[in-house]
Amino acid sequence: MEPSTASxxxxxDYLKLLVRQPSVVGxxxxxxRLIRRELEEMGIKISLYQGLLVAEGSKPTSNYLxxxxxxxxxxxxxxxxxxxxxxxxxxxxELNGNSVSEQTLEKIADRFEGQQVHAYEPWSGTxxxxxxxxxxxxxxxxxxxxxxxNGLEHVTPGVPIAYSDRIxxxxxxxxxxLDNVLMVAVVVYLFSQGYQGTAFFTAQEEAxxxxxxxxxxxxxxxxxxxxxxxxxxxxxxxxxKEASDSxxxxxxxxxxxxxxxxxxxxxxxxxxxxxxxxxxxxxxxEHHNEQRLVDGKKPLSLGRTELGRIIEGTDGLISGATIQxxxxxxHTSEETASLQSITMAINLLKEVLKESFEQNK
Numbered sequence: 572m573e574p575s576t577a578s579x580x581x582x583x584d585y586l587k588l589l590v591r592q593p594s595v596v597g598x599x600x601x602x603x604r605l606i607r608r609e610l611e612e613m614g615i616k617i618s619l620y621q622g623l624l625v626a627e628g629s630k631p632t633s634n635y636l637x638x639x640x641x642x643x644x645x646x647x648x649x650x651x652x653x654x655x656x657x658x659x660x661x662x663x664x665e666l667n668g669n670s671v672s673e674q675t676l677e678k679i680a681d682r683f684e685g686q687q688v689h690a691y692e693p694w695s696g697t698x699x700x701x702x703x704x705x706x707x708x709x710x711x712x713x714x715x716x717x718x719x720x721n722g723l724e725h726v727t728p729g730v731p732i733a734y735s736d737r738i739x740x741x742x743x744x745x746x747x748x749l750d751n752v753l754m755v756a757v758v759v760y761l762f763s764q765g766y767q768g769t770a771f772f773t774a775q776e777e778a779x780x781x782x783x784x785x786x787x788x789x790x791x792x793x794x795x796x797x798x799x800x801x802x803x804x805x806x807x808x809x810x811x812k813e814a815s816d817s818x819x820x821x822x823x824x825x826x827x828x829x830x831x832x833x834x835x836x837x838x839x840x841x842x843x844x845x846x847x848x849x850x851x852x853x854x855x856x857e858h859h860n861e862q863r864l865v866d867g868k869k870p871l872s873l874g875r876t877e878l879g880r881i882i883e884g885t886d887g888l889i890s891g892a893t894i895q896x897x898x899x900x901x902h903t904s905e906e907t908a909s910l911q912s913i914t915m916a917i918n919l920l921k922e923v924l925k926e927s928f929e930q931n932k
Contacts, residue, residue: 576740576910578914579910579913579914581760581763582756582757582760582913582917583738583740583745585609585756585759585760585763586738586745586747586752586753586756587737587738588605588609589602589605589606589752589755589756589759590736590737590738590747590748590749590752590756591736591737592605592696593644593689593691593696593731593733594640594641594642594733594752595641595642595643595644595645595646595656595731595732595733596641596642596643596644596656596657596774596775596776596777596778597641597646597656597659597731597774597775597778598644598646598656598691598693598731599640599641599774599775600693600694600696601691601694601695601696602640602696603619603624603640603772603774604696606624606626606640606755606759606772607619607624609759610626610759610762613762613763615627615628615762616628616631620784620787620788621784622773622774622775622780622781622783622784623771623772623773623774623784623785623787623788624640624771624772625769625770625771625772625788626758626762626769626770626771626772627768627769628762628766628767628768628769628927629767629929630767630768630926630927631767631768631769632768632769632794633767633768633924633926633927634768634769634798634800634923634924634926634927635768635769635770635771635796635798635799635800635891636758636761636768636769636770636771636799636800636801636802636920636924637770637771637772637773637785637799637800637801637802637877637878638751638754638755638757638758638770638771638772638773638801638802638803639751639772639773639774639775639776639777639781639803639877640751640752640755640772640773640774641751641774641775641776641777641778641781642733642734642748642750642751642752642777643655643656643657643748643750643777643902644656644688644731644732644733644734645688645718645720645731645732646659646729646730646731646732647690647723647726647727647728647729647730647731647732648728649728650724651719651720651723651724652717653717653718653719653720653723653732654713654715654716654717654718655715655716655717655718656731656777656778657777657778658714658715658716659715684704684705684706684707685703685704685705686703686704686734686904687701687702687703687734687735688701688702688703688704688720688723688732688733688734688735689701689702689732689733689735690702690723690726690730690731690732690733691730691731691733692730693729693730693731699726699730700722700723700725700726701722701723701735702720702721702722702723702732703720703721703722704718704719704720705719705720705721706718706719707719720732734748734904736748736904740910743909743910743911744907744908744909744910745907745908745909745910745913746900746905746906746907747904747905747906748903748904748906749804749898749906749907749908750803750804750898750901750902750906751776751802751803751804753804753896753908753913754802754803754804754896754916755772757802757913757916757917757920758770758772758802760917761917761920761921761924764921764928765928765929766924766927766928767927767928767929768924768927771785771788773785773877776877779875779880781877781880782877782878782880782881782884783884785877785881785889786881786884786885786889789885789888789889795888795889796889796890796891797831797833797834797890797891798831798834798891799878799881799889799890799891799892800834800838800891800892800893800894800920800923800924801876801877801878801891801892801893801894802893802894802895802916803876803877803893803895803896804895804896804897804898804901804906804908805820805852805895805896805897805898806897806898806899806901806902807897807898807899807901817848817849817850817897817912818847818848818849818897818909818911818912818915818916819842819847819848819849819850819894819895819896819897819912819915819916819919820849820850820851820852820893820894820895820896820897821835821838821839821842821849821850821851821852821892821893821894821895822835822851822852822853822876822892822893822895823835823851823853823854824853824873824879825853825873825874825875825876825878825879826872826873826874826875826879827875827876827879827880827882827883828878828879828880828882828883828887829882830878830879830882830890830891830892830893831890831891831892834890834891834892835892837892837923838892838894838919838923841919841922841923842919844922845915845918845919845922847915847918847919850897852873852874852895853873856871856872856873857873859871876893878890878891878892878893894916894919894920896908896912896913896916897912
């Protein structure tokens with residue numbers, strides 16, 4: 572049965588609220604404060620660290636979720652000069668052509684034209700003005716996306732520029748700058764439904780740094796786990812029907828590390844029990860790369876996830892699995908996911924995390 576918008580009203584209310592709050596990679600503090608307010612009103616314990624907000628229910632060690640809060644945007648780097656934030660925020664050393672973000676950059680460069688954007692004060696989130704992007708191009712020498720904006724000539728270097736965003740719902744699909752506010756909204760919704768485990772909200776994932784903040788927390792509290800579930804969206808092109816028809820994306824691994832076999836199997840079993848259509852992203856990409864090799868094309872990257880990075884960085888001390896919602900229009904202000912996939916992700920998480928839920932919820 573197809574989910575109705577009404578059946579997701581509470582979740583969509585959270586998503587509408589969160590998507591309006593800017594959270595450009597490297598400048599996430601205003602967004603952290605919004606999440607903190609919402610969860611503290613539910614009685615959830617909140618702890619804030621550098622690059623990390625930790626939310627703990629009454630059963631904090633039962634399960635662990637992670638969702639990154641940063642979204643793509645721009646940073647003013649000079650007089651009327653704006654660059655793609657993720658590659659300015661500590662990511663230049665990784666510009667080797669193998670990341671999904673870099674491979675996507677060429678495809679999306681022209682999608683940033685004609686977009687309404689607004690500048691905000693990095694700490695308070697105070698609105699500093701709005702403008703419209705009118706030209707974008709990739710600088711080969713600077714290895715970044717450069718964007719020209721009308722209306723923000725007064726902005727000084729170091730000020731973040733976010734896309735002015737609202738969700739739209741049409742034909743059973745929701746569109747906005749979803750990566751990764753979509754899964755943040757899922758986690759907040761799960762807490763509202765009685766989830767009592769731990770959730771991590773990480774900063775600077777798009778710059779490849781979030782895993783360090785997460786690892787530091789586990790070291791700080793002297794804990795380890797193989798049950799970390801990292802939530803995210805997952806890009807698929809409009810023409811890849813096999814993937815876009817799927818409801819949930821799973822992985823055995825990414826380009827960095829193998830995931831925990833037991834946790835992956837547990838999520839797969841729960842998906843089968845609930846009748847959820849799944850695709851393993853690593854198998855999907857490897858299959859397509861076989862044909863690309865025959866065609867003489869460069870292979871697609873398996874992608875580098877927060878989970879893969881933390882597994883590698885902690886020598887497997889922290890491990891787990893991922894659950895991703897397939898989207899189109901990835902890394903744009905019109906990224907789109909189906910309400911069916913969102914419903915299935917929520918149902919799947921409730922099944923996998925059922926020991927962490929209050930019985931009366």
